[in-house]
Amino acid sequence: METPARYHSVAIALHWLIAIGVVVMIGLGWSMVEIPKGTPDRAFYFNLHKSIGLTIGVLVLIRLWWRLTHRPPTLPESMPAWEVSAAKITHALLYACLLVMPLVGFLASNFTKYGVKYFGIQVGPFFAENQALRETLQEVHEAVSFLLVGLIVVHILAAFKHLLLDKDRVFQRMLPGSR
Secondary structure (H helix, E strand, C coil): CCCCCCCCHHHHHHHHHHHHHHHHHHHHHHHHCCCCCCCHHHHHHHHHHHHHHHHHHHHHHHHHHHHHHCCCCCCCCCCCHHHHHHHHHHHHHHHHHHHHHHHHHHHHHCCCCCCEEECCEEECCCCCCCHHHHHHHHHHHHHHHHHHHHHHHHHHHHHHHHHHHHCCCCHHHHCCCCC
């Protein structure tokens, strides 16, 4: 398999769709918990959060499949070994968080009487109500959200390092339409 000079347009589209979705989800997730219980707005925003989260989960699975079946561009030979290792670890952790977040959120929702309304379509609940298990899963969901935000910050800082300091065109490989 030939190594491309930049990411394929499918990988780029998935990257940016997921990135935009994750930013929306973090803002939505952290703000919706402040909405008082029992109000219609709360149910609307929680269901929107669940729907977008499941969609992102599916997009991440597609992105992973694409990544496993299409070789990404190689990193510049000028990159120190520790940076290459850090990039690989960060990407693996990003993918792990992006898979764990929707899965744990979906499971937590299915240990309530509500289940998930995926853009208005009822899905579940698949399990009996279990408040203790739901709360544990919610804590995992929240903890992973903080880890994910930290990883995103590292990812963005590394991208700008490549753009502004290294000037090695790594940043441009993930931009739509860039050559």
